[in-house]
Amino acid sequence: MEGQKALHTEICDLLHIKYPIIQGGMAWVAEHHLAAAVSEAGGLGIIASASATAEIVRNEVRKVKELTDKPFGVNIMLLNPHAPEVAQVIIEEKVPVVTTGAGNPEKFLKDWKAAGVTIIPVVASVALAKRMERSGADALIAEGCEAGGHIGELTTMALIPQIVDAVSIPVIAAGGIGDGRGLAAVIMLGARGAQVGTRFVVANESIVHDNYKKRVISAKDIDSTVTGRSTGHPVRSLRNNMTRNYLKLEEEGKSFEELELLTLGSLRRAVVEGDITEGSVMAGQIAGLISREQSCKEIMEEMTDEACRVIQKGW
Template identity: 70%
Template sequence: MKTRITDLLGCQYPVIQGGMAWVAEYHLAAAVSEAGGIGLIGAASAPPEVVREQIRKTKELTDKPFGVNVMLLNPNAPEVAKVVVEEGVKIVTTGAGNPGKFMEMWKQAGVTVIPVVASVAMAKMMERAGADAVVAEGMESGGHIGSQTTMTLVPQVVDAVTIPVIAAGGIADGRGMAAAMMLGAEGVQMGTRFVVAKESIVHQNYKERIIKAKDIDSEVTGMSTGHPIRVLRNQMTREYLKLEKEGASFEELEQLTLGSLRKAVIEGDAVHGSLMAGQSAGLVKKEQTCQEIIEEVVTGARALLAGRK
């Protein structure tokens, strides 16, 4: 399955693993890259030296291309941006902001820059800033979300820019990948499906909640704060939404979720932890290796795009 994305990134399949905080670490990133996709290390708010260590450990497990997701709101972002260059990483995805101030440094180092965007305006701005491609992410995705659906956002972004577009949000199988390609995308990014990969370090309790999730089991918290986040519903989300309804302050709401993602990923707290997952959770039925996931998705998409059922 060759597209401008496979040419650009030097991978076998145009499948990228989402740069999820706490989840996207070196075991998962290396396994996805080894399986022919592009694995990402989610830098999130990690200290620069931790990111450096993650990059080095990924290199020990694979010689295939992989990248780092740089969260631009992170106060450490300038240092992490430098670590990427110092360690010779050639692919960067960015979230929560404009990577413009790092673009020259990355370009000089031969880094391919792929911002995640949630609107046509942001996609155009990123193309002007020198981005090599964009990830158009719909609100079906897990974690921080925008307000457009994948089905409407992707074709509009494809029409608005000349650089390749990667679709994200609600994609978990071959049907989703085929649909994304029909909308004009040249690759897909998946997060939720990889959370339950055998190589993922996510606690089994978290994985089980995704595997057992139904179509209506995700919830969006933080609409009142301007930072909406999609998670699976549990006691924490019920408390959060109740506080939101009562007009609680941003500080109160922040207090409730402090450290909640780590609780879910590392400690397996499915009651008070933040179980970030997209609406595609209802499509995820079992734990598989990254190799099995990618081959199943690509084979399914290929058959549909060739006109077979």
């Protein structure tokens, strides 16, 4: 009972979900099949808008609604040139939740709030967390550098308690969480839920190419690396020929433009085409813990059951 109570947090009530687990907004990965499956399993599924146009996002939203009547959300990458139009789609399609990344969402908050959208920005520092709370965010996703894709500098262990102490709104932890022990740990740090990305990459319902899934499942603990530190845009991926070439060019002091040419379209090549040699196989450090493909329902139930046991009895 103690574990079950600990897992019913303010995030469950805020988002109207059974479990305090949010699926990460992973570009090319988090589309309607995965989002709907996570929501049906009791968490919050997320559609990643990435660089998509407003109409593509609108179509994804409508497809999710055909598959589930449970709450879901859309992640807006604010560097997307179509972000203003996507922000309007959130309102027009009555999307319950929006998460944001890669920028400051303040200019959209007033309209979203007026439309009753629950707003959860992704932050990687205490300063940004405080600013988002002042701007009217309903909750925050605090993401440590263990995560896959674009990352900050602080680890989840260091970041979560500092942000929890700095704000009064609920904090959702992200980065390096892939099982029930991780979920229990971040709740003990003061988070009220967890965002999970890499483990959902290998879900049965994930449309990711089998080559990508197998690479994640076969990953060892030291198999991820970070490229792009020299450009100010660090990205965590699994090591391959592309990351080796990128790091070599960084060491040689190549320009941002030259480095960008190497990665142009590389995530799509990995996710859609299955090119795990020259594509960008984004995954978090937790990949070394992931050993099999499961349904979203199995993932959610396994994580929450384990978290309850850990909270109630310890090891």
